[in-house]
Amino acid sequence: MERLSIVKVGGKVVxxxxxxxxxLNNFSKIGGNKILVHGGGRSATAIAEKLGIETKMVDGRxxxxxxMLEVVTMVYGGLVNKRIVAxxxxxxxxxxxLTGADLNIIEAVKRPVKDIDYGFVGDVxxxxxxxLRVLIDSGVVPVIAPLTHDGKGNLLNTNADTxxxxxAIELANFFxxxxxxxxxxxxxxxxxxxxxxxxxxxxxxxxxxxQQTGQISEGMIPKLxxxxxxxxxxxxxxxxxxxxxIIMAKGTRLHGDKRNHF
Amino acid sequence: MERLSIVKVGGKVVxxxxxxxxxLNNFSKIGGNKILVHGGGRSATAIAEKLGIETKMVDGRxxxxxxMLEVVTMVYGGLVNKRIVAxxxxxxxxxxxLTGADLNIIEAVKRPVKDIDYGFVGDVxxxxxxxLRVLIDSGVVPVIAPLTHDGKGNLLNTNADTxxxxxAIELANFFxxxxxxxxxxxxxxxxxxxxxxxxxxxxxxxxxxxQQTGQISEGMIPKLxxxxxxxxxxxxxxxxxxxxxIIMAKGTRLHGDKRNHF
Numbered sequence: 001m002e003r004l005s006i007v008k009v010g011g012k013v014v015x016x017x018x019x020x021x022x023x024l025n026n027f028s029k030i031g032g033n034k035i036l037v038h039g040g041g042r043s044a045t046a047i048a049e050k051l052g053i054e055t056k057m058v059d060g061r062x063x064x065x066x067x068m069l070e071v072v073t074m075v076y077g078g079l080v081n082k083r084i085v086a087x088x089x090x091x092x093x094x095x096x097x098l099t100g101a102d103l104n105i106i107e108a109v110k111r112p113v114k115d116i117d118y119g120f121v122g123d124v125x126x127x128x129x130x131x132l133r134v135l136i137d138s139g140v141v142p143v144i145a146p147l148t149h150d151g152k153g154n155l156l157n158t159n160a161d162t163x164x165x166x167x168a169i170e171l172a173n174f175f176x177x178x179x180x181x182x183x184x185x186x187x188x189x190x191x192x193x194x195x196x197x198x199x200x201x202x203x204x205x206x207x208x209x210x211q212q213t214g215q216i217s218e219g220m221i222p223k224l225x226x227x228x229x230x231x232x233x234x235x236x237x238x239x240x241x242x243x244x245x246i247i248m249a250k251g252t253r254l255h256g257d258k259r260n261h262f
Numbered sequence: 263m264e265r266l267s268i269v270k271v272g273g274k275v276v277x278x279x280x281x282x283x284x285x286l287n288n289f290s291k292i293g294g295n296k297i298l299v300h301g302g303g304r305s306a307t308a309i310a311e312k313l314g315i316e317t318k319m320v321d322g323r324x325x326x327x328x329x330m331l332e333v334v335t336m337v338y339g340g341l342v343n344k345r346i347v348a349x350x351x352x353x354x355x356x357x358x359x360l361t362g363a364d365l366n367i368i369e370a371v372k373r374p375v376k377d378i379d380y381g382f383v384g385d386v387x388x389x390x391x392x393x394l395r396v397l398i399d400s401g402v403v404p405v406i407a408p409l410t411h412d413g414k415g416n417l418l419n420t421n422a423d424t425x426x427x428x429x430a431i432e433l434a435n436f437f438x439x440x441x442x443x444x445x446x447x448x449x450x451x452x453x454x455x456x457x458x459x460x461x462x463x464x465x466x467x468x469x470x471x472x473q474q475t476g477q478i479s480e481g482m483i484p485k486l487x488x489x490x491x492x493x494x495x496x497x498x499x500x501x502x503x504x505x506x507x508i509i510m511a512k513g514t515r516l517h518g519d520k521r522n523h524f
Contacts, residue, residue: 051312070341078340079332082417086363090415096364101348103358103402131402140365140393147344153352155344
């Protein structure tokens with residue numbers, strides 16, 4: 001199978017001009033098939049504030065009422081996505097910006113209300129990649145915004161880490177998928193206060209042990225859960241890293257193990 | 263050659279929920295290959311106002327400074343475009359929302375400053391449809407927002423009527439293109455105060471005569487100039503109509519003539 005690199009980038013990296021430029025330079029150096037999945041939460045919060053819409057977060061997740069759905073549709077699907085596309089085009093990368101609604105790539109359901117009503121937030125139910133693969137096969141580079149749809153005409157806000165792992169899992173049926181979760185740090189840190197305490201290799205058993213001893217920071221846990229799920233479902237490699245290290249393939253490399261695979 | 267319908271819709275039609283729903287129902291009934299090109303000016307003006315950004319228009323064209331470019335990128339590329347895509351998906355139309363930057367479809371140059379500085383407004387220089395045609399051939403329906411790019415990383419605001427005619431002209435090399443300009447009226451009116459005074463057929467000579475006598479309203483002139491240009495460059499049929507009449511192919515049908523064709 002051919003190789004496919006899926007790079008997920010969130011946080012400040014995609015939202016500040018200098019760091020975005022640096023990221024896209026690094027991304028443009030990746031050979032072969034590739035996909036960029038981006039966030040945009042800080043910009044959404046900033047635009048919402050300017051529009052007088054209050055941002056409410058629960059456990060790091062955005063409560064998405066109708067007004068906030070408009071904001072994330074504009075910011076993720078429009079502002080952040082199309083800026084990245086235009087920038088990649090200037091580097092001779094034939095990018096296409098998509099949400100999960102485009103080509104019906106990612107169908108989701110509005111998250112059922114339990115303790116918390118997250119509003120128009122989508123839980124992924126199906127990933128359809130047939131047309132996406134036609135594009136990838138012809139050298140096009142998809143840039144995916146963290147929005148899905150419910151097939152009934154509604155857009156839904158969906159976590160970008162989840163979008164990246166769900167796409168990776170589905171595309172692992174057709175490609176050797178390498179998934180890169182990029183953020184500000186150089187990898188998973190053993191000591192959150194020491195940027196150089198990167199754990200170079202991590203398997204599921206070790207992750208669960210470190211989680212129990214409280215050595216892995218709260219914020220990393222959903223990212224790692226997504227990553228190990230992806231590995232257990234056939235994604236060849238997951239690397240947690242920062243954009244400068246993609247080409248060197250440095251960072252924290254995750255491995256499946258018996259408890260994870262079977 | 264296969265037939266391709268390009269439907270341009272602007273104004274209130276795409277920006278109000280009921281009229282959008284009606285439009286998309288009509289659009290979904292068009293058989294065969296099709297493309298939807300949309301505007302979104304009213305929404306852009308409304309969002310800009312909420313953000314405290316003043317809208318300045320000259321001759322019906324939006325002055326697009328950096329702040330306004332952000333707004334139109336969000337509104338055209340995100341809000342309006344992705345809502346249409348999600349709505350079409352709910353009607354089992356495999357839509358994909360694109361700007362001129364995506365797949366490098368429409369390259370433009372920032373309009374040179376003469377009497378007026380329009381800011382980040384793009385004049386089309388090149389239309390590239392190779393990947394777009396792959397999508398169309400596999401049954402995908404592109405939904406195009408009125409944004410282009412300069413190939414240097416900048417998005418540009420571009421008139422949706424122009425986007426529709428430029429796409430029609432380029433795609434006429436590969437398809438029998440039928441171009442529909444949809445707006446609130448039933449066609450080109452001989453008397454602007456009488457909605458039933460639709461001119462059923464119009465050739466270029468007649469148009470120029472009516473323009474000289476002042477019988478065609480100012481606002482129609484750029485639309486008609488675009489239309490006759492499209493016909494002179496190989497677009498098979500141009501119809502100026504409202505969305506309810508697309509299927510019946512009613513409205514004002516434009517024809518080339520000697521002065522136009524040769």
